[in-house]
Amino acid sequence: MTFFDFGETIDKNTEFVFFGIPWDFLSSLKVVDSARAPQKIREISENLALTTEMGIEIPKLKVVDLGNISIEPVNIEKNIIEIVNFVKSIYNKKKEVIPIVVGGDHFCTFPVIKAIGDSFDNKSEFGVLIFDAHLDLYENYDKGKYSHATVSHRIFDLDYISKNNFLIVGTRDIDVPELDVAKNEHITHLNAYLLHDVGIDAFGDKIIDFFKKSNTKSIYLSIDIDVLDPSIAPGTGYAIPGGFSYRELWKILRKLTKNLSIVGFDLVEVSPNLDLPNNMTSNLAAKLIIELISFISKSK
Template identity: 25%
Template sequence: MNKLNVSIIGVPMDLGQNRRGVDMGPSAIRYAGVVERLKALGHTVKDEGDILISQTREEKSPNTTLRNLEQVIEANTALANKVHSVVTEGEFPLVLGGDHSIAIGTLAGLSDQYENLGVIWYDAHADLNTAETSPSGNIHGMPLAVSIGLGHDDLVNIRDFAPKIKPENIVIIGARSVDPGERELIKEKGIKVFSMHEIDKLGMTEVMNQTMAYFLERKVDGVHLSLDLDGLDPLYTPGVGTPVPGGISYRESHLAMEMLYSSHLITSAEFVEVNPILDEKNRTADAAVALMGSLFGESLI
């Protein structure tokens, strides 16, 4: 990765799930020094501010089991348009969440800029639910399904095209909580998954080497990193809404980011699910910013 023009986009969204506080994630990440960290690495950084998010909560929307559907569509449409504008200007979009439903908008804004976009989904969850398979109706568990063209039509067709990405261009890293419907979809669509079993068995170095080789085989022309802080073990990131024990370690995560930096594959990124209300002295936001440092080229020597 050369020195970049980074555009930071905050998305203070908590409508994709039912735990309050994750809307303060972008502020917590900024407070943890993301702008200063990236500037110190020589990148040009522009903070684009926050996407305006509706404060109205519908809970279960009319004629659907999905929570806050209209507001999630509105926010993701605004985000998609902003991301599209940033990429058109040749800048690197760095999106700060907010719950993981914002990935719907990020991918909608990115995907028509690439012929064959790859996606790394660094997460404890697969986020491949639909209204029919979701136990909760929370849209933050659906962004990957929506992005491959499955789900509510108004979500799937943000920016008037679908699908946004190909299932075979996705690599999920860190999965350890997968619902039955998601498991079937992974098998049906041939989605590449490195669960914690593979990470434990192979080690993070081999997982990342295989991930990068997979994208090269697929001849992707860009790779988006979507990193949910609950991908890490909650020992390191306590401020997340859906923690799952037994996750990726802090050091393994830094190694993954360092290897992605060296690969020169990453063309956009988002860091999501930082919830300061559930956190301990901003530890989760601090971890997010430290990982961003490694992703953008920070090294000890």
């Protein structure tokens, strides 16, 4: 039994729908194997105890695991359509469910956000929050316009995404062309060091205030595992120092879910082949996902 397999079909009681996107072709690094992460994280969760840190019994959370989306790694356009259709098929079964996605490289986030954003009748209520060491704002990178390093740019290009409902948090490895895009488009990003300058509470408030200011009520959250410090999450392609601790991110997420409505989230860029032999990064990922599910469940 894993954290995520308490049922395999969506019914009227389902609150969360878990699925994997085993796709890492659009990573710019050859050494990663994040396509393996969805399965690895499920396996790891089998060995973890079945209560959350706040004492919630995990089997009582209504999470259905739909398995992995079928992916043809090099067939980019087909995969985008496949992922968008997969998410839409979930909403066709039940509109009020929260998709939980495990990648894959960070590009997997784009089609998921497109599907979720497109499903909103009132698109002005929808916003995107990204936790990442990087801006991922290149116009083109590596294989072209679709890359894990262009994903934020592609999300920003969506009609209903603007500087008012799009925020990147935890950055600390930014290239000059990306900074130019951020400046020209007035895209807000909160650098990782700021958390230590102002403290966790004030940092969390900054995120909440950003979305409240524009009246953005429904937030999709994307977590690149490299937002965490590589000392606790070494199993990822870019090991950038100065990231958040597990507890810092946990506290930020707990606060966010009390103040904003989360309509879906993903966790990407875990690379099992770069992890330590005790699988500490996949372990952390499994833990983080279930804690976040319990926060969202509690806030509903």
